[in-house]
Amino acid sequence: MLLTTIDVTHREKLVEAADVRGLLGLLISDGSLVPYRTPGGGYIQLTLTAGASESAFLEEKVQEFRQFISTKAQIVPYRTTPRANGKTTPILRFRVSTNKLRPVYNLLYPIGERQLTQTTLDLLGAQAAAWAWAEGAKLMKDGSAMLSRIGSVREEAYLFSTWLEMLSGASSVLSDDYVRPRLLFDPTQTKKIQDVLIKYAPKSRQHLFKGDQWDDRSISSARTELHLGQGQIGPKRQEEASLVRNL
Numbered sequence: 001m002l003l004t005t006i007d008v009t010h011r012e013k014l015v016e017a018a019d020v021r022g023l024l025g026l027l028i029s030d031g032s033l034v035p036y037r038t039p040g041g042g043y044i045q046l047t048l049t050a051g052a053s054e055s056a057f058l059e060e061k062v063q064e065f066r067q068f069i070s071t072k073a074q075i076v077p078y079r080t081t082p083r084a085n086g087k088t089t090p091i092l093r094f095r096v097s098t099n100k101l102r103p104v105y106n107l108l109y110p111i112g113e114r115q116l117t118q119t120t121l122d123l124l125g126a127q128a129a130a131w132a133w134a135e136g137a138k139l140m141k142d143g144s145a146m147l148s149r150i151g152s153v154r155e156e157a158y159l160f161s162t163w164l165e166m167l168s169g170a171s172s173v174l175s176d177d178y179v180r181p182r183l184l185f186d187p188t189q190t191k192k193i194q195d196v197l198i199k200y201a202p203k204s205r206q207h208l209f210k211g212d213q214w215d216d217r218s219i220s221s222a223r224t225e226l227h228l229g230q231g232q233i234g235p236k237r238q239e240e241a242s243l244v245r246n247l
Contacts, residue, residue, distance in 0.1 A: 015100045019068040023104045024120060025128030026064055029135040029149040033105045033114075036097075044101035048094040049078070055092055056204040057134070062094050064202075071096045116156040121163040129167050130200035130209075132160075133193065137208045143187030146175070150183055157181035168196040 027033070032047045046065075050058035055075075062075060073096040079088040107120045136149035150160040154174060161172050161183050170193035172183040185193065198209040 015069075015103060020103050020107075021123050022068050022127075023065070023101070024107060025124050025131055026061060026068075027104065027108065028116075028120075028124065028128050029132045030061070033101060033109060035105060041099055042102065043097045043099050044105045045095065045097040046101055050092050052090070052092070057202065058092055058094065060202050060204045065094075065096075069096075069098060069100050071098070114152070116151040116159055118159055121159060124163075126167055126197060127200045129164055129193075130197040131202065132164075133197055134202045134205035134208055139190070139208060143190060145185045145190040145193075147172070147183040147185065148178075148180065150181060152180060154181050157183065164193065168193040170196070 027046075030048065034045045034047075036043055036045065048058060048061060048065075058075060065071075073094060075092050075094045078091055078093040080091060082088050107117075107123070108114055110117060110119075132149070133147065136147050138146045138148070140146070150157045157174055161174065164183075165171050170185060170189040172185045172189060175182045175184050194209045198206070201209040
């Protein structure tokens with residue numbers, strides 16, 4: 001059952017059903033949600049991460065998140081936990097804690113672990129499907145596509161496939177070549193789903209909805225390069241960064 005509000009302290013604005021759906025769509029294929037308790041009540045911590053090459057997409061996701069929940073949290077540079085060889089990887093991280101994410105957590109983690117369910121998918125539409133395609137689609141040279149981040153087991157992937165076909169009319173087959181399930185779309189079905197979802201496409205990933213082979217991840221914002229200490233950028237990179245910031 002969809003919870004339209006949650007208990008909050010200090011008379012904070014309640015989360016409406018439309019906002020819950022919007023957040024679900026945004027986080028259906030990305031983001032970690034972790035519950036914890038404080039003296040003031042139960043909170044959910046959301047974490048979104050990205051490498052420098054994906055900074056534009058991360059910035060767009062954070063901008064979308066702020067449409068539903070106002071926050072002063074910012075994207076900040078972060079280094080991963082040292083690996084066995086002692087090396088770390090610089091990434092970008094957005095982290096926010098709020099009790100307003102409780103109904104989203106309840107739907108995405110119904111048994112305490114992330115799980116795609118028919119109940120959750122029934123709440124979502126084409127906008128959520130576009131975020132999922134932007135998050136996990138990989139285009140092939142022959143016009144076909146592969147979609148990842150569609151659940152952890154075959155049963156979840158099957159639900160996801162049926163949901164996408166209901167929204168777009170595009171059918172797919174489940175690949176058996178990977179540990180985590182992935183959906184395969186032939187060129188005809190890829191074009192079909194692209195045509196239906198392009199009006200909802202995140203601006204930083206529109207090439208995935210047009211069949212272009214160009215990869216926008218080669219563009220990072222000037223702020224990102226400053227955060228990760230990549231030094232000065234040339235005129236061409238400055239022009240690209242300006243374009244991204246204007247998305």
